[in-house]
Amino acid sequence: MTVREALSWACGELARGGVEEAAREARRLLALAVGEGPAAWSPSATLSRYFLGRLRRLVEARKRGMPFALLAGWTGFLDFELKVWPGVFIPRPETEELAELACGLLRELPPRPRVLDLGTGTGALACALARARSDAQVVAVDCDPRALACARWNVRNLGLDERIRLQRSHWFSSLEGEFQLIVSNPPYVAREGLARLPREVREFEPRRALDGGPQGLEAAKSILAQAPRFLSSGGWLLLEIAPGQAEALVTFAKGGVGLVETRVEKDMAGKERFFLGRCK
Numbered sequence: 452m453t454v455r456e457a458l459s460w461a462c463g464e465l466a467r468g469g470v471e472e473a474a475r476e477a478r479r480l481l482a483l484a485v486g487e488g489p490a491a492w493s494p495s496a497t498l499s500r501y502f503l504g505r506l507r508r509l510v511e512a513r514k515r516g517m518p519f520a521l522l523a524g525w526t527g528f529l530d531f532e533l534k535v536w537p538g539v540f541i542p543r544p545e546t547e548e549l550a551e552l553a554c555g556l557l558r559e560l561p562p563r564p565r566v567l568d569l570g571t572g573t574g575a576l577a578c579a580l581a582r583a584r585s586d587a588q589v590v591a592v593d594c595d596p597r598a599l600a601c602a603r604w605n606v607r608n609l610g611l612d613e614r615i616r617l618q619r620s621h622w623f624s625s626l627e628g629e630f631q632l633i634v635s636n637p638p639y640v641a642r643e644g645l646a647r648l649p650r651e652v653r654e655f656e657p658r659r660a661l662d663g664g665p666q667g668l669e670a671a672k673s674i675l676a677q678a679p680r681f682l683s684s685g686g687w688l689l690l691e692i693a694p695g696q697a698e699a700l701v702t703f704a705k706g707g708v709g710l711v712e713t714r715v716e717k718d719m720a721g722k723e724r725f726f727l728g729r730c731k
């Protein structure tokens with residue numbers, strides 16, 4: 452089979468399997484299979500049985516819904532790469548926007564700011580924050596040891612182990628001291644919506660990273676209620692939320708949790724996505 456024929460076969464298989472943008476995915480999978488990108492391919496070159504076998508296995512896995520990032524083992528986040536492991540949440544583009552918002556606030560803080568990332572997963576937000584300010588001291592927690600191991604790998608790989616402390620904790624349970632900035636992308640899918648998530652998410656992302664309880668607000672409310680005790684005066688809390696949750700969270704925050712200047716910002720798709728609150 453030539454490269455052109457292999458691409459056409461892969462594209463057809465992926466389209467039949469319901470994979471969106473099948474032609475693009477076919478090219479990405481072939482690049483993974485042969486270990487080099489389209490610039491190095493000649494359409495009429497014959498693919499060896501070894502590479503064809505690899506392509507077939509990748510196409511089959513993708514048809515079963517396995518996310519591309521898990522097949523590749525890596526994903527991009529802002530301007531750096533993160534290792535992704537099965538069972539650890541794959542960072543999403545919305546969270547890159549959360550990171551940009553957080554980095555904007557971080558740059559305004561006085562020297563040696565203490566920063567906290569709650570539910571760090573691969574360590575995406577913690578790494579983005581540590582890279583944004585070399586004097587920031589970042590603490591990143593997760594309740595899942597597997598996520599922490601993956602985050603540790605990424606932190607080391609990015610040379611940030613001196614400035615990011617990883618810790619097992621159920622939200623604030625094992626934390627002490629005050630932070631000038633707390634960020635989190637907590638689980639926020641309403642429980643009854645879990646079954647309607649795309650297969651790629653439903654079957655390949657860990658439930659604890661998605662399930663936000665009956666209305667999807669359990670984790671966010673728990674963080675909101677406890678955050679003021681761990682924020683220094685004037686410190687910021689930033690949360691990623693699901694569209695439709697903003698009003699409930701702003702009302703909850705105004706009900707006396709100790710946050711002022713609460714506001715909600717939209718993501719690039721125009722959806723209410725980020726909750727911001729400042730400690731008195």
Ligand SMILES: C[S@@+](CC[C@H](N)C(=O)[O-])C[C@H]1O[C@@H](n2cnc3c(N)ncnc32)[C@H](O)[C@@H]1O
Nearest residue numbers: 540542546570571572593594595621622636660
């Ligand atoms: C949606 S994922 C976000 C991961 C990462 N921050 C990102 O944005 O890519 C939520 C993370 O919160 C963690 N988590 C869930 N419940 C937790 C809890 N009670 N305490 C600490 N971490 C928790 C999950 O293990 C998961 O890694």
